[in-house]
Amino acid sequence: MPKKIKRNWYVPKDRPITDFDRRILSYQNRGKLVPSPKLIKTPEQIEGIRRSGVINTGVLDLVASKICAGMSTAEIDRMVYDYTVSHGAIPAPLNYEGFPKSVCTSVNEVVCHGIPSEDEILEEGDIINVDVSTILDGYYSDASRMFIIGGKTTPEKERLVSVAKECLEIGAQAAKPWGFIGDIGKAIAKHAHRNGYGVVRDLAGHGVGNEFHEDPEVDHYNTHKDGMLIVPGMVFTIEPMINMGTWEVFVDEEDEWTVVTEDELPSAQWEHTFLVTETGLEVLTY
């Protein structure tokens, strides 16, 4: 049986068919996975997501200016909450599917979804991912950065942090309008594996903007599949999690959130929210 692919695209009733429709329909008719019309953001939605992204970037810049050894991850959480709320926005993680804090803080072997805590004190040489997501006027943005506490760590962890950043950049360069989401993971996996690193498979980038998590799923490893057609007006994240050792991870049974590397070797992640333009990707979270 040939695999059935969902026919996501249709011509909205309130307007005549355009060349843009025809172009997407031609992919769909050849059996490719295409976006649904609601994944193509209107200019008004793009402006909203962009403004949300400005606050999101402000949060990360604030964290960058304050983060240091001796600080608890709960202090980072308070900083994120206060800045976000005082700028008229809402931290998207807070109460999201029961997540108890305003930001994810993931230290060393924690891959992602680390929960800020008074008991977790940052030490020199720690590497930490701070993952910030913001809702402004109903529009979502999502980005994360790595920080090296005290500015210096082991050469091995320093290299992991910079290769993970290169993976995000290389993934973003691989994404082209009228290309496929699968091109992103292919490029990322190649770079990570050349450096001897594992690429996490259990968590993916995602469409974002009108909701926290939308289609498409953006895998960071080589799935050997095309994935969804990339079309101007789509907004999604790329957020590769790169492990020093194995790609395998587990979820902490007690808090049901914290994702940890199976071998407990360090992991690093960088993330941006991107708009697909006629020529490539534009970062909405600088």
Ligand code: MF3
């Ligand atoms: N910010 C994460 C992402 O990049 C999502 C975190 S979900 C939360 O998609 F509930 F843990 F915040």
Ligand code: CO
């Ligand atoms: Co994300």
